[in-house]
Amino acid sequence: MESLSFLDCGERDTDLFTWSTAYVVTAVCAVSAVLASCSKDTQSRQLFLIFALVTGLSFGLSGASHMMIYELQEGGRRCGSTWAEDHHEWMYSWLFSLAFSPFSPAALAALSISTTEISGRIIGIIAVFSMAFSVAALQVYEFATSYVVTPVYSRSVMFINVGIAVVVPACEAKLRQSSLAAMTSAAFFLVGGLVVQTTRGLSFESFTQNAMFHCLVTVSVVAAWFASQAKSLEGVVEDRKLFQPYQHVEQDVKRARQEEMAEDEACYCCFRTRQQEPRFAPLKPQDWSDRSS
Numbered sequence: 001m002e003s004l005s006f007l008d009c010g011e012r013d014t015d016l017f018t019w020s021t022a023y024v025v026t027a028v029c030a031v032s033a034v035l036a037s038c039s040k041d042t043q044s045r046q047l048f049l050i051f052a053l054v055t056g057l058s059f060g061l062s063g064a065s066h067m068m069i070y071e072l073q074e075g076g077r078r079c080g081s082t083w084a085e086d087h088h089e090w091m092y093s094w095l096f097s098l099a100f101s102p103f104s105p106a107a108l109a110a111l112s113i114s115t116t117e118i119s120g121r122i123i124g125i126i127a128v129f130s131m132a133f134s135v136a137a138l139q140v141y142e143f144a145t146s147y148v149v150t151p152v153y154s155r156s157v158m159f160i161n162v163g164i165a166v167v168v169p170a171c172e173a174k175l176r177q178s179s180l181a182a183m184t185s186a187a188f189f190l191v192g193g194l195v196v197q198t199t200r201g202l203s204f205e206s207f208t209q210n211a212m213f214h215c216l217v218t219v220s221v222v223a224a225w226f227a228s229q230a231k232s233l234e235g236v237v238e239d240r241k242l243f244q245p246y247q248h249v250e251q252d253v254k255r256a257r258q259e260e261m262a263e264d265e266a267c268y269c270c271f272r273t274r275q276q277e278p279r280f281a282p283l284k285p286q287d288w289s290d291r292s293s
Contacts, residue, residue: 014066014067014069014070014073015070015207015208015211016070017207017208017211018063018066018208018210018211018214019062019063019064019066019067019070020063021063021210021211021214021215021218022059022060022062022063022066022214023059023060023063024214024215024218025055025056025059025060025063025214025217025218025221026056026057026059026060026063028218028221028222029052029053029055029056029059029221030052030056032048032052032221032222032224032225033048033049033052033053033056035225036048036049036052036225036228036229037049039228039229039232040232042114042228042231042232043114044111044114044115044178044227044228044231044232045228045231045232047107047110047111047114047125047228048107048111048224048225048227048228050103050107050110051104051107051108051110051111051221051224052221052224052225054100054101054103054104054107055104055107055217055221057096057097057100058097058100058101058103058104059097059214059217061093061094061096061097061100062093062094062097062101064090064093065090065091065093065094065097066090068089068090068093069090072087072090081147082147091143094143095140095143095144098136098139098140098143098149098154099136099139099140100136101136101139101154102131102132102133102135102136102139102154102157102158103129103132103133103136105132105157105158105161105162105165105189106128106129106131106132106157106161107129108161108162108165108182108185108186108189108220108224109128109161109162109164109165109168109186110124110125110128110129111165111182111185111224111227111228112164112165112166112168112169112179112182112183112185112186112227113125113128113164113165113168114231115169115176115178115179115181115182115227115230115231116168116169116172116176116179117172118168118171118172124164124168128161128164131157131160131161132157132161135153135154135157138150138153139153139154155193155197158189158193159190159193162186162189162190162193163190165182165183165185165186165189166183166186166187166190169182169183170183176230176231176234177230177234178227178228178230178231178234179227181223181224181226181227181230182223182224182227184223185220185221185222185223185224185226185227186220188216188217188219188220188223189216189217189220191216192212192213192214192215192216192217192220193213195209195212195213195216196209196210196212196213
């Protein structure tokens with residue numbers, strides 16, 4: 001996502017592909033979140049839902065800001081760069097976009113950590129979210145008070161979190177499919193960030209570096225969804241392996257229940273048979289009264 005230094009709307013990337021591809025990221029996040037909500041409830045699934053939520057909101061709100069600036073430029077109007085100027089509505093959506101954007105790579109790093117079996121996973125997840133919260137608070141404060149954003153903080157945190165998402169699963173002796181998918185997702189996110197930094201000003205017929213970044217993030221979201229689903233399947237397989245030594249116990253219990261039910265049925269038949277025989281039929285009080293008469 002494009003970062004602002006000083007707010008000069010005339011220098012913003014407002015090409016059609018820039019804000020339209022941001023909406024594509026939001027749409028893919030929404031669809032993948034709905035699909036993930038139908039799978040087994042795991043920690044990785046919960047973290048992916050957080051990743052899809054903050055990523056969709058961040059890119060969707062930034063796309064809305066760029067689209068507003070685009071419409072103002074097409075109408076020959078100058079967008080406001082302060083809260084007191086006219087046509088400053090785009091600043092509200094950008095403010096919320098800045099609040100959500102640091103949590104996107106942090107949630108991806110947390111998802112990648114959750115796919116591993118290393119000790120201290122909870123501490124690592126708390127650490128990446130705490131770092132994202134600090135940067136988000138700083139960005140919102142700077143933008144709301146001085147109308148500037150310091151890009152170095154958000155970009156540094158993004159590269160740190162994405163680096164964590166790639167390195168931590170690679171430290172395990174056994175690389176799981178879920179970890180591999182999470183690393184692939186982080187790699188696409190990392191390449192997208194590098195594209196924005198190294199190809200600034202480069203465009204291919206209005207397809208700017210920001211649009212390239214949005215496309216790579218879209219692939220990253222899909223790979224993260226595969227990571228959460230693979231972790232759910234791995235949990236099912238592990239549960240079956242843990243239950244396998246006790247399968248003979250389950251079979252013995254079923255056999256005992258069947259034998260018990262067979263005995264109950266035999267006793268019931270015997271009881272009915274005895275009741276049907278006249279010599280075993282009990283005499284009721286009215287029977288005695290009939291005999292005495």
